[in-house]
Amino acid sequence: MADDGAELDAVSRANRRFYEAFEAGDIDAMSDAWEHSERVACTHPGWGTLNGWAAVAGSWYALFHNGQTLQFIVTNEQVRVEGDAAWVTCDENILGDGPAGGTVAALNVFVRGGDGWRLVAHHGSPIVTRS
Amino acid sequence: MADDGAELDAVSRANRRFYEAFEAGDIDAMSDAWEHSERVACTHPGWGTLNGWAAVAGSWYALFHNGQTLQFIVTNEQVRVEGDAAWVTCDENILGDGPAGGTVAALNVFVRGGDGWRLVAHHGSPIVTRS
Numbered sequence: 001m002a003d004d005g006a007e008l009d010a011v012s013r014a015n016r017r018f019y020e021a022f023e024a025g026d027i028d029a030m031s032d033a034w035e036h037s038e039r040v041a042c043t044h045p046g047w048g049t050l051n052g053w054a055a056v057a058g059s060w061y062a063l064f065h066n067g068q069t070l071q072f073i074v075t076n077e078q079v080r081v082e083g084d085a086a087w088v089t090c091d092e093n094i095l096g097d098g099p100a101g102g103t104v105a106a107l108n109v110f111v112r113g114g115d116g117w118r119l120v121a122h123h124g125s126p127i128v129t130r131s
Numbered sequence: 132m133a134d135d136g137a138e139l140d141a142v143s144r145a146n147r148r149f150y151e152a153f154e155a156g157d158i159d160a161m162s163d164a165w166e167h168s169e170r171v172a173c174t175h176p177g178w179g180t181l182n183g184w185a186a187v188a189g190s191w192y193a194l195f196h197n198g199q200t201l202q203f204i205v206t207n208e209q210v211r212v213e214g215d216a217a218w219v220t221c222d223e224n225i226l227g228d229g230p231a232g233g234t235v236a237a238l239n240v241f242v243r244g245g246d247g248w249r250l251v252a253h254h255g256s257p258i259v260t261r262s
Contacts, residue, residue: 041209043220043238045256046256046259047236049207049209076180082214083214083215085214089174089252091180105174105179105254107174107180107252120213120218121218121238123238125177125255125257126177126256127177
């Protein structure tokens with residue numbers, strides 16, 4: 001089965017690389033985390049879905065250059081592998097007060113290519129606290 | 132390659148079955164659309180992620196019994212297949228005025244088992260119109 005411990009660890013590392021690039025605002029590391037293809041998709045919180053690597057890369061470039069840095073702790077990671085594809089759910093707990101704070105629920109899809117696991121889809125959305 | 136037209140069509144049909152069950156408020160059809168396993172995950176707009184079929188099924192049961200029916204048109208569907216896994220991005224354009232209206236961006240992940248393509252992850256979040 002592909003769903004063994006080594007593959008789960010490899011996908012978890014790929015997920016961590018994505019968040020480390022995100023937190024560092026490192027566009028080269030973010031580029032390395034993604035598959036560079038037309039089939040990738042990215043949905044930032046509140047945004048419509050961006051399709052294709054050019055649009056996705058452009059969005060990260062813009063986010064990293066808007067002067068806002070984000071720090072967060074990733075929790076509740078669940079990693080699932082099916083052959084050469086995998087999906088991860090996790091919570092991005094954003095540190096800080098005000099509108100930048102709070103928790104974003106994420107679903108990340110990875111595909112294994114010749115150079116390891118790369119992100120092909122990311123969808124994040126804020127968790128609205130219910131009273 | 133698994134990424135041929137027939138498989139794309141099969142995944143698209145599975146995606147449509149999910150939305151038909153959603154719109155009809157049909158819990159049996161919704162149940163048929165999902166893989167029944169611990170690895171499934173569902174993130175409704177504004178919610179935290181639910182893990183495992185029991186929690187996911189319970190959420191649909193609650194949504195279908197709150198007296199609110201939703202009608203929507205699905206647009207911008209992009210279907211991608213990688214072996215026995217697939218992911219779909221689309222927009223759920225909800226008909227009607229008020230808080231129930233608007234557009235939800237969705238990322239849906241499917242896995243092919245003995246009885247065809249079944250949903251293993253759904254994440255929906257409202258698109259916030261930017262002024």
